[in-house]
Amino acid sequence: MGFPLALFLCTLGCFSASTAIAGISGILELHFYKTSCPDAEMIVREHVTRSMLTDPSSAAPLLRLAFHDCQVDGCDGSILLKESSNSLEIEAQSQKNFGIRKLDIMNNIKSSLEEVCPQTVSCADIIQLAARDAINLHLQAGGPFIKVLTGRRDSISASKKRAENQLPASNISVNEFAKIFHEKNINLQEGVALIGAHTLGIGHCRNFEERLRPVSDPTLSPTFSLQLQTVCSDPSLADVAFAQNDATAFIFDNHYFIDIQNGRGLLKIDSEIATDPRTMPHVIAFGKDMQQFFHMFTSGFLKLSSHKVLVGEEGEIRRDCSFKNS
Known part of the structure; x- marks a missing residue:
């Protein structure tokens, strides 16, 4: 039996931030796809909703995907890539990405978006929007609905070595975590x-x-x-x-x-x-x-998800989140 989507929305309140953040050659903004793909955020939310209803554990891996993507060279969708110059050196192969899952949801969302808005919505944005919805969509008590800015573009490479160097270790100290966040202007x-x-x-x-x-x-x-x-x-x-x-x-x-x-x-x-x-x-x-x-x-979260993003003409919009465009 399904549950009305309205039950999930802003269960315990909504929070917002600035409507735009400047990038190197473009901006992130609220509802970036309102003209180019008006149903983009709704499609992401529908997929996340279905996943949460069938598997309540979905929220944690979706949020982890967003954090781990942003931690390595910024929020650029690199964690989803399955190939690079050396297929054994992709980001997801890092031991610090052990247990990363729900990549299939990203691919399903991308496939749905490609049907209605070909090569328009970036995989990097899909990751952040899915994390936003995972935080908020709960039957018992939803987290905040975060007004995530969009307009990111996708990287064309991934690196296991960079993941090993940039992802925090499981035994990270307070000093080390404070340094990592300080570098991203997170207090x-x-x-x-x-x-x-x-x-x-x-x-x-x-x-x-x-x-x-x-x-x-x-x-x-x-x-x-x-x-x-x-x-x-x-x-x-x-x-x-x-x-x-x-x-x-x-x-x-x-x-x-x-x-x-x-x-x-x-x-x-x-x-x-x-x-x-x-x-x-x-x-x-x-x-x-x-x-x-x-x-x-x-x-x-808004600071982290806006750190070192690709915008404007940088990177690309992948047709398939697992592979860079040929």
Whole structure:
């Protein structure tokens, strides 16, 4: 049985930003495709809605796709490329992209858009619009509806090496994460909010098992540590065994910030931002006020998704998100 789309829209409020951001030879703007492909955003939303209804876990990988695309040379759709000068060196092959999934949704969206608006909507924009909708589309409690700017163009290359160098490690420190976000003009409060994306999804044992043995990380609560040790008891299954990021792993809410204050941070960075004096006040504030978390997450997301984009005549608009145009 289907659910009316209206139930999903702006469930807990909408946030906006500037209607345009200047690029090198063009701009990102709100509703960039309103003339060239008026139904573009609706088509993206319909695909994401269907995916979320059939697989509630879709939100986390869609949001991760957006973050990982933007982190490597900017938001340019490079993470979707399946070929480069060396097919073994594509971005998705990086170990730091382990577990990346839902690329099929991007391809399905692109196919639908190509039928109505050939070579018009970029794969880079599709990634960001899908992430926007994944955040917002929830039956129980939707996250903010972010007014994502569009007009990005697609890169014509991808690099496993650049992905390895630019994607953050699973054991990143507060200092390292602050530096990464500072380079994108994202302040500490916005950065903590963006890490709050860990409110969705799971973490594989390979990314946190070093916190469990030979001795348990003292920042983990004893009960939580025991649970994780049980889940990750077989090292040979570290790539498949997993734990939820927080107690409400299918819902975009502020429960993550409550959990990490109680020693239930899955990754090292989760525990560190809850205790570091620079970030702890923001963790406490977001745990008390979900709307403040939404507001700062929106601000950070808009900055991240506008970082180092290709616009104007740069790059291309791929006909197939998996391959550059011949």
